[in-house]
Amino acid sequence: MSNSKTPALVEVLHRVNRLKLRVGGSLTDPTPGQIDPKAIEAADAVVAQAVVEGKERLAEVIDRLTKAWITLRDMPAGAPEDKAREARSAVFFLAHEIKDMAALCGYDLIAEFAESLRDYIDRATLDMDARRVIVQAHVDTLAAALRAGVVGGGDAMAQQLKAAIRAAIEKYR
Numbered sequence: 001m002s003n004s005k006t007p008a009l010v011e012v013l014h015r016v017n018r019l020k021l022r023v024g025g026s027l028t029d030p031t032p033g034q035i036d037p038k039a040i041e042a043a044d045a046v047v048a049q050a051v052v053e054g055k056e057r058l059a060e061v062i063d064r065l066t067k068a069w070i071t072l073r074d075m076p077a078g079a080p081e082d083k084a085r086e087a088r089s090a091v092f093f094l095a096h097e098i099k100d101m102a103a104l105c106g107y108d109l110i111a112e113f114a115e116s117l118r119d120y121i122d123r124a125t126l127d128m129d130a131r132r133v134i135v136q137a138h139v140d141t142l143a144a145a146l147r148a149g150v151v152g153g154g155d156a157m158a159q160q161l162k163a164a165i166r167a168a169i170e171k172y173r
Contacts, residue, residue, distance in 0.1 A: 054105030062142050065094040069139050091121050109154040110145050113138055130172045
């Protein structure tokens with residue numbers, strides 16, 4: 001503040017709330033936090049359609065994951081580092097996509113195995129055959145669970161398989 005006797009002029013700028021617009025709000029609606037019910041209905045319709053198409057879409061992404069894994073698995077030891085990183089990244093992101101899609105569609109077991117694969121491929125080096133077997137087990141389990149139509153967390157056999165893969169991961173970190 002200054003000691004001046006003249007009052008300072010202040011200009012108040014009213015900025016457009018861009019976030020409110022992105023979530024379906026209106027510039028003319030003064031209520032905070034209001035999302036247009038039509039926007040919610042449209043989003044629900046998109047999610048419902050994704051669930052209906054879920055098994056087919058999951059099959060496509062699991063097929064792409066299998067191909068990406070084969071590319072990474074069969075890469076020679078002296079392959080350029082950028083090619084190996086690219087192949088590893090493809091497996092990581094496809095596993096992440098499968099996790100999200102499976103969780104949305106109620107395939108909890110598939111989501112859990114996809115998350116496990118994503119986390120494992122991110123931190124494990126594939127310099128040992130045992131580590132490659134662990135990745136292959138994840139990929140095979142994802143495909144088998146989808147073919148069998150396992151919805152939810154799976155049965156007792158699925159729980160045993162999860163425990164076996166967890167034990168292998170712990171052993172061959």
